Amino acid sequence: MSTYILCLILFCIGLYCVLRKRNIIKIIIGLGIIEYAINLFFVLVGYRTHGRAPILAKDQVITNMVDPLPQALVLTSIVIGLAVTALIVAIAIRLYEKYGTFDITKIRRLKG
Amino acid sequence: MKMLPFFVIIPLGTAFLISLLGKKIRNFSDILANLGTLSLFLLSMYSITLVNAHKIVVYKVGGWIPPIGICMVLDGLTSFMLVTVNLVSFLVTVYSISYMQRYTDKYRFYTLFMLMLAGMNGIIVTGDLFNLFVFLEIAAIASYALVAFGTEAEELEASFKYAVMGTVASSFILLAIALLYSYTSTLNMADISLVLSEKGRGIIITFVAVLFLAGFGLKAALVPFHAWLPDAHPSAPAPISAMLSGVFIKTLGVYALCRVFFNILGISSKISFILVILGVISMIAGAFLAIAQADIKRMFAYSSISQIGYIIFALGIGTPLALLGGLFHLFNHSIFKSLLFLNSGAIEYSTETRNLKRLGGLNSRLPVTGYTSLLGALSISGVPPFAGFFSKLIIIIAAVQAGYFISAGIAILVSILTLAYYLKFQTYAFFGKPNEAWLKVKEVPLTMRLSMIVLAIICVIAGILLIPVLQPFLKNAVSVLLLGCGYKDVVFGALK
Amino acid sequence: MENNKETGMTLIVKTITRLTVGLILLYGIYIVLHGHISPGGGFAGGVIIALSFIHLMLAFGRDAALKKVSQAMASILESLGALMFLSIALLGFLGGHFFFNFFLQKGEPFDLFSAGIIPLCNIAISLKVGAGLFAIFVVLVLFKGLENKE
Numbered sequence: 213m214s215t216y217i218l219c220l221i222l223f224c225i226g227l228y229c230v231l232r233k234r235n236i237i238k239i240i241i242g243l244g245i246i247e248y249a250i251n252l253f254f255v256l257v258g259y260r261t262h263g264r265a266p267i268l269a270k271d272q273v274i275t276n277m278v279d280p281l282p283q284a285l286v287l288t289s290i291v292i293g294l295a296v297t298a299l300i301v302a303i304a305i306r307l308y309e310k311y312g313t314f315d316i317t318k319i320r321r322l323k324g
Numbered sequence: 325m326k327m328l329p330f331f332v333i334i335p336l337g338t339a340f341l342i343s344l345l346g347k348k349i350r351n352f353s354d355i356l357a358n359l360g361t362l363s364l365f366l367l368s369m370y371s372i373t374l375v376n377a378h379k380i381v382v383y384k385v386g387g388w389i390p391p392i393g394i395c396m397v398l399d400g401l402t403s404f405m406l407v408t409v410n411l412v413s414f415l416v417t418v419y420s421i422s423y424m425q426r427y428t429d430k431y432r433f434y435t436l437f438m439l440m441l442a443g444m445n446g447i448i449v450t451g452d453l454f455n456l457f458v459f460l461e462i463a464a465i466a467s468y469a470l471v472a473f474g475t476e477a478e479e480l481e482a483s484f485k486y487a488v489m490g491t492v493a494s495s496f497i498l499l500a501i502a503l504l505y506s507y508t509s510t511l512n513m514a515d516i517s518l519v520l521s522e523k524g525r526g527i528i529i530t531f532v533a534v535l536f537l538a539g540f541g542l543k544a545a546l547v548p549f550h551a552w553l554p555d556a557h558p559s560a561p562a563p564i565s566a567m568l569s570g571v572f573i574k575t576l577g578v579y580a581l582c583r584v585f586f587n588i589l590g591i592s593s594k595i596s597f598i599l600v601i602l603g604v605i606s607m608i609a610g611a612f613l614a615i616a617q618a619d620i621k622r623m624f625a626y627s628s629i630s631q632i633g634y635i636i637f638a639l640g641i642g643t644p645l646a647l648l649g650g651l652f653h654l655f656n657h658s659i660f661k662s663l664l665f666l667n668s669g670a671i672e673y674s675t676e677t678r679n680l681k682r683l684g685g686l687n688s689r690l691p692v693t694g695y696t697s698l699l700g701a702l703s704i705s706g707v708p709p710f711a712g713f714f715s716k717l718i719i720i721i722a723a724v725q726a727g728y729f730i731s732a733g734i735a736i737l738v739s740i741l742t743l744a745y746y747l748k749f750q751t752y753a754f755f756g757k758p759n760e761a762w763l764k765v766k767e768v769p770l771t772m773r774l775s776m777i778v779l780a781i782i783c784v785i786a787g788i789l790l791i792p793v794l795q796p797f798l799k800n801a802v803s804v805l806l807l808g809c810g811y812k813d814v815v816f817g818a819l820k
Numbered sequence: 821m822e823n824n825k826e827t828g829m830t831l832i833v834k835t836i837t838r839l840t841v842g843l844i845l846l847y848g849i850y851i852v853l854h855g856h857i858s859p860g861g862g863f864a865g866g867v868i869i870a871l872s873f874i875h876l877m878l879a880f881g882r883d884a885a886l887k888k889v890s891q892a893m894a895s896i897l898e899s900l901g902a903l904m905f906l907s908i909a910l911l912g913f914l915g916g917h918f919f920f921n922f923f924l925q926k927g928e929p930f931d932l933f934s935a936g937i938i939p940l941c942n943i944a945i946s947l948k949v950g951a952g953l954f955a956i957f958v959v960l961v962l963f964k965g966l967e968n969k970e
Binding site (some may be wrong): 243267268269270287290291298301302305 | 858859861863868930949953956959
Binding site (some may be wrong): 326337340341343344385 | 897903910913
């Protein structure tokens with residue numbers, strides 16, 4: 213139970229970083245922390261007490277293993293996070309070329 | 325029966341073929357993209373006949389039986405959304421043959437567009453919750469790239485803000501799916517509903533419902549979560565604005581919200597009340613903020629927030645008549661909001677500006693654009709006998725019948741406000757005498773005119789065709805929502 | 821015309837890179853092919869294959885890596901990977917269902933040639949992920965090159 217609470221605290225730290233930091237790169241790092249926290253939470257959901265890794269090998273008798281389904285789903289989610297991070301970093305580089313600053317309070321041409 | 329996966333295969337295959345060969349062969353990307361969307365539209369019309377014959381069709385991917393495998397479900401609500409999405413996307417691809425000539429790298433535009441369409445079709449068709457999340461991410465990432473397509477300074481800023489907010493919303497949705505998996509240990513939609521009905525709802529299901537509401541609510545631009553929409557929709561190229569405002573926020577937001585709340589978690593009176601409150605606030609906020617705008621596309625974006633508020637309000641009321649009105653308004657809004665955004669694109673193509681204070685008297689120079697936009701504006705304001713009047717009438721009657729008198733009054737007031745700002749748009753942009761600057765503008769090319777005329781015709785006849793043609797089509801969709809938790813029995817019944 | 825900024829890193833790094841880049845590529849291919857027996861599979865193997873080319877680029881400068889796999893080639897490989905995956909799925913259609921496996925034997929567990937279409941899907945995914953990640957890195961490095969010229 214305590215591991216789940218710690219994952220949610222990590223999620224809140226990432227959310228604080230996205231909301232309050234002014235540098236674009238720090239916002240991107242905050243998004244990364246949010247994604248890590250969610251993936252970690254999902255993998256920990258599949259833990260069973262005294263389970264072993266869900267990998268079979270020849271002539272091995274298996275009694276109990278952890279749940280392998282969240283591990284497969286988290287693999288997909290990590291790749292999705294990679295794609296989003298790559299896109300946002302490319303946009304951030306172009307933003308620096310156009311506006312000349314990384315400060316998000318100064319990038320405010322769209323108003324109203 | 326076997327054509328359900330083709331809704332995802334055709335756009336995916338088209339996207340990668342265009343990415344491979346689009347630069348080498350001239351006009352290849354145009355032809356292939358239009359063929360793809362035309363075939364998808366014909367397939368979706370065929371799916372209506374399937375639903376009328378069989379009531380529900382379940383397709384097992386790979387032959388694996390759910391809940392071990394993924395299944396694709398075709399029922400009334402699915403076929404309704406498929407027709408809406410594919411009709412609008414076909415007309416938008418026809419429009420963008422001429423419009424996107426002004427941008428560089430047209431084949432990359434088509435690749436991203438078909439990927440977004442594949443994601444949206446996948447969300448509508450799937451019957452598995454994590455599959456819904458993966459397709460949602462595909463569509464969302466493609467849309468972040470499409471909003472930044474012109475790479476001007478303001479477009480990049482809008483795309484960055486949209487991307488950050490969209491990623492936080494997707495992480496809320498993933499957290500909700502993880503919590504739901506830990507409670508029910510299955511991911512298939514019908515199976516989750518079965519386990520919930522046997523096990524009972526715990527406290528964690530309330531938390532999951534709030535997380536889903538926040539996540540999908542941001543994608544649907546409900547009012548506390550709407551701040552990305554007025555920046556993102558005007559900055560995108562005009563066909564993408566039409567797709568985003570017309571079908572994207574409805575598929576990712578409203579359809580996914582319906583599926584999760586009506587069929588999986590089960591709707592309760594608390595959630596309905598929250599939806600009514602959020603809908604009413606969205607209606608008011610969108611309308612008031614739209615009056616003060618000078619940029620055409622920004623005004624249309626705020627108007628989208630207002631109309632989505634109508635749809636969520638109708639879904640929150642929950643009676644069969646209200647659901648019918650809400651879904652009909654969803655279909656109508658896709659048609660006329662896409663028409664209005666395509667019109668704004670045509671104005672921008674001819675006159676290079678979007679500012680209402682500088683436009684004037686374009687009716688004499690751009691007749692097709694002027695008259696179609698007049699039809700669209702009258703329809704969205706609820707003027708009889710166009711389509712928008714009937715859908716708003718049904719929603720207001722249903723609200724009065726259910727006892728929400730104040731909200732019905734607010735809905736009528738917002739409708740009058742909508743008429744006000746659309747008439748302002750028409751007067752400033754089209755009526756009156758033309759400025760000297762605009763005396764030489766020419767009418768837009770043929771493909772753009774064609775899309776706008778077809779959408780305007782649908783605007784006009786959808787209202788008249790409501791009782792004879794559209795009613796069985798809508799009733800199938802409404803009956804799926806009314807089934808509520810009976811969804812699982814229908815799906816498992818169709819599996820045997 | 822000597823340009824000190826573009827020739828990459830020091831001599832020690834270049835020597836070690838020449839020795840290890842081929843081994844990294846081989847390791848990536850091993851992880852892809854054994855995806856159904858041991859952990860790994862398409863995604864992880866694709867990332868390691870892309871890393872070998874990125875390692876080349878970091879040590880020797882942009883042009884050395886672009887001579888091996890040019891930007892256009894990476895784009896073509898990426899689309900080919902995705903089309904290969906789709907066609908494997910469509911071939912299953914002929915046998916009954918989407919993604920159905922009817923043309924490869926299932927074999928014994930823990931053999932290399934077993935588990936039906938999963939190894940083929942792994943190869944397609946690794947092509948796409950590897951080429952895609954390399955293309956992303958090339959494009960992001962391109963901006964730094966533009967800034968240095970101003």
